[in-house]
Amino acid sequence: RWLNEMSVDCCFFAEPAAGTICDWIPIRQDELLAWLPKNHPGAGEASFPLCALENEPFIITMPNQDTEIDRLFGSRHLTPDIRFSTADAYTTYCMVEAGLGMSLNNRLITLSWSGDVVTLPFDPPQFVSLGIGVPSWKEASPAMKKFIECVKDMLEELP
Secondary structure (H helix, E strand, O other): OOOHHHHOOOOOEEEOOOOOOOOOEEEEEEEEEEEEOOOOOOOOOOOOEEEHHOOEEEEEEEEEEEHHHHHHHHOOOOOEEEEEEOOOHHHHHHHHOOOOOOOEEEHHOOOOEHHHHHHHEEEEEEEEEEEEEEEEOOOOOHHHHHHHHHHHHHOOOOO
């Protein structure tokens, strides 16, 4: 919305839905991870079965906002047992840490967080394309284009 209103010069987000009015520049493929409380029975496993999302108490971040979580559930026809919803990923992370349920998000978002949350890849692996949206690439300033190139370089260095 802010891009469409031209209130911001750019936004970082997952690949937008068809029909979004902005130019979106893909930056990185990032893996989606299951977030489990440390005492969850599956916390010691190598991966978390995607289909098991329907059997767990789930904490959803920003429901019905066309997020990567909404898209994953829709594309895989999953109906999780949603117990709580939050407006931001860090609150979700803290609720998982408190043992209130499980959740999921991309790997990049949790790189700087520490706590008693176990992150596991899904089986089968799931990925999301992250990028930067601008109102118009053609009309973007040279400084904005340089900024985007710097972001690409920086993110390539992360695990």
